[in-house]
Amino acid sequence: MMTEFAFSVAEKVIEKLGSLAYEEICSAWGISSDLKSLELTMSTIQAVLLDAEEKQVKNRGLTVWLEQLKDVFYDAVDVLDEFECEALRRQVVKTHGSAPGQVLSSFNPLGFSRKMSQKINGIRERLEEIAKHRAQFLLVERLDDKRIVQREMTHSFVRDSDVIGRDDDKEKIIDLLMHPGDDGTVPVISIVGIGGLGKTTLAQWVYNDERVAKNFASRIWVCVSEEFTVLKLAKEILKSVGGEISENMSMDKVQASLRSYLKEKRFFIVLDDVWNEDRNKWIGLKKLLIEGAKGSKIVVTTRSHKVAKVMAPGPIHDLIGLPEDDCLFLFLKWAFVEGEEKQYPKLVEIGKQIVKKCSGVPLAVRTLGSLLYSKTEERDWISIRDNEIWNLEQKEDDILPALRLKSFPEGIQRLTALRRLGFLDCESLISLPQGLKHLTALESLVIWRCEKINLMEGEDYPTRLRSFKIGFLPKLVDLPQWLIQSATTLQFLWIIGFCENLAALPEWLPNLTSVQKLQIWECRKLSSLPEGNGLPHCPKRTGD
Known part of the structure; x- marks a missing residue:
């Protein structure tokens, strides 16, 4: 649950280590070099954490690696808290004297320094040992945390091997994209379905298809935030086509630049994860896109039919659940090491019953498979199968109840x-x-x-x-x-x-x-x- 916060925890520790207050504390106890070494090690590891957090969804080994790091990070936080507490205690004694009943005269500064030095070096050595394994994950250094807290930002890339059971859906969307528009407007194709069905994955698969790449002069992927404005979205599109933008860029300038880039070009834009139902905003956006060549298209992914209708009249592709066989294949892929399921036929049977309750939702199948990964006790699997969350009502624009477990498995x-x-x-x-x-x-x-x-x-x-x-x-x-x-x-x-x-x-x-x-x-x-x-x-x- 907390793996995604590894970067933030590391950032907190590094910020403390670099503060003036800690420099003074370290100097007073003669452990400056120890903490500087720890800060250097933490900074080196932090540089790859953002990339690791994004990639862990598809790599169980990376998730385990991040959990190991996070455990050590929290040990580092505890050590720094211990420093703070001791420094504050000494300050209180210095200012107000010893409180009645407190025994402070036995405090040994040399012993405290030695103990803390050992703890710091122990943490650094553990970090260095864990960090040795990062090469196998091919992580890239990044220190710009651009994640959106409310909803995860999406991107256009997907591996073919990550998509299961969506071939027919893909071909239907591509057929719509290849069909030229009948008038001067830019047609909007909406992919609609509840959370977790794979709308974004399908759009990514279509976006990267060779036929689509050859058919459009410019392809643009934009993850739409809940609180978007026409100006913000126009800037995102302009940035995607290589245009220059600035913080204080006016709407007039953005509009002129965008029209210039798109003029007489056949473009394909994906607006992923759209929630906003304000028709006026969408009309304003479409006015900026009229300069494109005939055949330009927009694909929208959304949970809401109302959003799809607000965007503009156009084809709506209702995404339904995966076939049960595909779901079982996906579930076993995430619940077991490859081939291991043959050793546990009873668990596979319980897994089939769990999969039936997932309504064909890939995210639910994958999430529950991951939750049961490495668990070989039947009661763990039965706990998931019989959880009361399955009785909750499914809403159109919500996620499958299975993704909102109300209690933890036994x-x-x-x-x-x-x-x-x-x-x-x-x-x-x-x-x-x-x-x-x-x-x-x-x-x-x-x-x-x-x-x-x-x-x-x-x-x-x-x-x-x-x-x-x-x-x-x-x-x-x-x-x-x-x-x-x-x-x-x-x-x-x-x-x-x-x-x-x-x-x-x-x-x-x-x-x-x-x-x-x-x-x-x-x-x-x-x-x-x-x-x-x-x-x-x-x-x-x-x-x-």
């Missing part, structure tokens, strides 16, 4: 060595898996943007957490009672970002006697800490 309790776990952007997750109580080694738990979870149920959750971070949980009204079980181990508590219904912190908060760092941001209804001793051993509290 088996998580067997990950007894797991130290860090994150639930991020799990829109339909309504409760944490009961198996968490068996994760006795779990130290860090992150719950982020899980809109339906309130954390109130459950008494037997992790008991020895060191770090608990939550954010963007609109249903949260109180911290979970089970957090008390980590009273003697919890050191870092973050409540970050728009927990809009959290109006008060629990009276038992002072029982978290080991908390050293408390951060609360953007919880506007929260006005104060509980009365009493507060968090007696917490030198750093920040809030907004």
Whole structure:
């Protein structure tokens, strides 16, 4: 779930390592060279992470590699937090003196420096060992993070081997593209279907076909954002045909340049992932494209028939689910190492039942196959097959319910060595898996943007957490009672970002006697800490 954040975690660590505050800390403890070496190693690895994150979808080995890196990155974050806490503690003692009952005289600066130096070098050595394997993935260095948070940006490339069962759809679209238009307008061909059916993949396959390449003087691929403007989209098209654009370029100049580039050329434009239903915007865009030669075409991919009709009258290709045989082939490809399925005939039979419930949606088939990859216990497969998510209603412009699992499959309790776990952007997750109580080694738990979870149920959750971070949980009204079980181990508590219904912190908060760092941001209804001793051993509290 958290693999996609590897670049961001690395960026955070590097930013800290390069800050003036850390330079001063390092100088004070005599470990500047250790942290500089770590910063250099992190920067070298970070340079290929964006490329790795994009390619991992089709490479399981790369996903494992990123997970290994991310584990070490989080260890680095923990070490830096330890530095911050120690520096703050020393500052508090220097300014206010030792608090009653606290024993600080036993602190050994030399011992602390030696211990931290060993930790830093250990992290660097682990990173270098993992980084040795990056050559096999043919990664390209990139440091410009241009990903869109709301929806992933698409591109025009696809391998033929990645497309299964769409030959007829491809030929139908190409036939429409090759047919000349009857009037001076630019025909719009819409590919419509629910999320995960493969609309983008089909458009990519058509876009790269030799016949299409020969038929059009210019081919243009644009991923359309939700908040697009005609000017922004026109700039994207102009950039795709090699035109020069600037930040402050006016609409008149963009229009003139675009018409000049497209004049008397037969062009083919793909507008991928269109959501906007404002007809006036589309009319404005089409006016910019009238200079093209006869036979120019636009292909639109969208989940909505309404969007297709708004774009302009034209052929609508309704994409339906894949045949069951193709789905089973795809599922087995992602659930097993090639040929391994022959060893597990019972799992294959359960897999067939799962595939039947996927309604022919390739993304659902691939996602569930990946989820079950390397799992050979029948109960894991049965848990997916019998999950209540299958009973949810399918909406026209939504994704298949199977892609929004509300709870985790059984088996998580067997990950007894797991130290860090994150639930991020799990829109339909309504409760944490009961198996968490068996994760006795779990130290860090992150719950982020899980809109339906309130954390109130459950008494037997992790008991020895060191770090608990939550954010963007609109249903949260109180911290979970089970957090008390980590009273003697919890050191870092973050409540970050728009927990809009959290109006008060629990009276038992002072029982978290080991908390050293408390951060609360953007919880506007929260006005104060509980009365009493507060968090007696917490030198750093920040809030907004």
